[in-house]
């Protein structure tokens with residue numbers, strides 16, 4: 001099938017940069033260690049800060065490192081290629097392909113995510129588990145739920161990155177918007193500080209933003225803090241954002257399409 | 266011989282200024298974009314500190330240090346990194362240049378390569394990070410209830426100078442490393458931005474082996490930790506002699522020499538591209 | 541002493557190529573192999589050879605970009621890899637494949653920046669810039685950023701940039717690549733003028749043999765890293781192809797002409813092509829043909845330089861010597 005072929009091609013393409021992957025894993029691990037010690041310090045002071053215990057926090061820390069590239073929290077992946085094609089005008093060709101435009105890019109991005117999950121996801125998790133005492137999913141349901149949640153996280157992130165890349169249709173260059181999006185994404189996904197630590201009402205707010213689908217929801221499923229109905233509602237939350245954001249993407253692309261047709265790119 | 270070296274250094278510095286000034290002029294011709302990007306840097310890097318503040322909603326000290334004290338560490342480290350980043354941040358593009366073969370163009374110019382690599386597309390917007398760090402530093406100084414003796418006051422610029430030199434050396438080492446593997450540039454981030462993140466917190470939160478490693482192997486502890494112990498009037502958790510608190514120039518010198526060596530052998534290793 | 545001296549110069553590259561998914565194999569490529577030559581002041585030397593012969597590698601060593609693996613070289617009395625920065629003031633370099641200018645800067649700013657980093661004094665800079673602007677027709681382009689220039693325009697900009705500091709030597713690596721016929725002509729004219737007017741020594745690589753025919757009195761041919769020819773263009777003709785061609789137009793179509801000292805290569809109706817040794821005189825052949833056949837017209841063609849080169853690049857080994 002076409003989409004599978006696209007995903008496989010993307011997977012292969014990323015797998016040619018071995019040195020870059022190793023360097024990235026190294027960096028993820030260094031940051032994992034640094035952040036682990038800050039979390040240990042926090043949870044030493046307050047053993048159930050945010051409702052987590054220190055093992056939860058450490059697990060969170062390493063899974064977050066594993067998620068950085070898989071979910072492309074800082075941006076990148078297939079939408080970056082789209083932005084480049086918009087700049088050069090090659091996108092006009094893509095728009096006339098007899099395949100679903102979003103599907104085309106999503107397949108490619110899922111292929112990339114699969115590669116990053118297997119390398120930059122697995123490796124830091126393994127290193128983290130060797131260095132610290134981490135928690136693993138307590139049940140098969142948690143494992144399965146986690147995997148589904150990661151896929152959904154990639155899709156939510158993909159939709160946001162697509163919206164950012166689409167800004168290039170009007171601005172020609174996505175760089176500024178991309179920078180801004182990366183900041184939101186980094187902060188509100190809980191990459192620096194877990195969302196559970198946000199005080200008072202800010203916690204309720206960040207929990208419903210789409211970025212909480214990136215790390216917080218999958219990690220809570222992994223930790224077994226979301227089971228049964230709560231697990232399903234977490235997934236439903238992610239699906240909800242997928243639907244809303246992809247619909248928004250489709251809308252924006254329709255407009256962009258009209259613009260390309262009228263102005264010739 | 267010595268005078269020739271001195272002359273070369275002087276010329277390198279001047280050429281660096283000439284090249285940087287040209288890039289400043291270019292960025293100024295897109296003024297709004299410049300302002301937006303600078304403000305962006307200010308807020309982006311500021312979120313780092315917001316994260317620490319959020320942690321302090323759950324605790325009132327980390328590793329025995331208060332928020333104001335951590336603000337001082339954070340501001341010091343951020344300022345040093347920011348200054349180094351402003352000076353030669355784009356040196357990390359070296360790998361890209363080597364891969365594309367555009368490094369050749371630098372080699373046929375009468376300016377030391379290092380000066381050119383440092384000034385490459387000099388981005389003034391990096392003052393965003395510097396300003397942010399200054400704000401945090403200034404806030405922490407007002408929030409700290411310290412007895413500002415002359416020695417302590419003098420220690421602040423001393424810290425900034427030595428810390429910046431240490432980060433400059435680390436950036437250079439990371440860039441020189443790219444002469445060996447152009448794809449591995451991300452590993453350098455572990456030492457530059459990683460070094461910055463490590464030193465934002467009091468080292469007391471790390472195990473003693475880690476503190477030793479940060480002192481003797483990757484000596485980023487000298488960026489702000491040892492000088493800050495003196496300024497904040499804190500005992501050294503390792504119980505090292507007080508002289509350590511003034512030893513930052515030694516660390517800067519050693520790293521600087523290493524960086525110079527790595528850079529030189531990297532350049533000699535350069536093999537251009539096949540076309 | 542010659543301006544450029546190259547003695548037993550070699551450069552090898554270790555190339556790692558992937559065999560299989562993860563295994564890599566190291567292989568040594570001898571890009572330049574025991575090369576020796578000298579170039580005197582004021583010469584205009586064409587440096588040719590097939591793809592991958594080692595031309596660019598030689599030029600990169602002559603500019604100090606690459607450190608030689610073995611051998612000695614001196615350019616204007618300077619060892620390029622040791623005193624590269626010092627050498628840069630004495631040479632100019634143009635790479636046809638990629639610019640040495642700053643992508644985002646208009647040409648004018650690039651030139652101004654070069655003035656400052658080469659420390660050219662203002663009066664001389666103004667004079668040079670005015671002259672090059674005129675000769676290279678840069679007037680309308682000075683305020684355009686380099687990234688927006690066409691290939692030919694950019695090449696002119698690069699040329700001016702390489703000469704602003706009055707270098708003694710100009711290296712050009714494929715300067716005419718991608719240029720149209722008219723641009724090539726102008727560029728050659730410009731190169732000739734800076735060679736005669738400014739006494740700049742030129743070393744240029746190219747795949748367009750017209751560049752050589754129109755510019756260079758001396759040609760060096762390199763193949764697999766070593767020189768296979770160094771001499772005049774005429775000598776190259778003689779060396780490469782040992783035959784000339786006599787084209788005979790007969791009044792009527794006839795069987796292949798049979799005369800001593802020449803062989804028929806091709807027959808096309810009344811026209812026939814005869815080849816005879818290049819160092820033999822054409823007169824006896826012409827006389828013999830005219831004596832036996834009804835000749836309408838006769839012409840002699842010299843071997844085409846392209847053919848000569850093709851023979852050297854692909855030809856039998858006895859043509860190679862160094």
Ligand SMILES: Nc1ncnc2c1ncn2[C@@H]1O[C@H](COP(=O)(O)OP(=O)(O)OP(=O)(O)O)[C@@H](O)[C@H]1O
Nearest residue numbers: 536537538539553571590591592593594595596597
């Ligand atoms: N940086 C490099 N790394 C590895 N191999 C190289 C490198 N540069 C050149 N080579 C190899 O050295 C040989 C000579 O290359 P060079 O670029 O000098 O050829 P050239 O004569 O300029 O060819 P062309 O006419 O195609 O430009 C080639 O086999 C090339 O693959």
Ligand SMILES: [Mg+2]
Nearest residue numbers: 540595596597
């Ligand atoms: Mg070449």
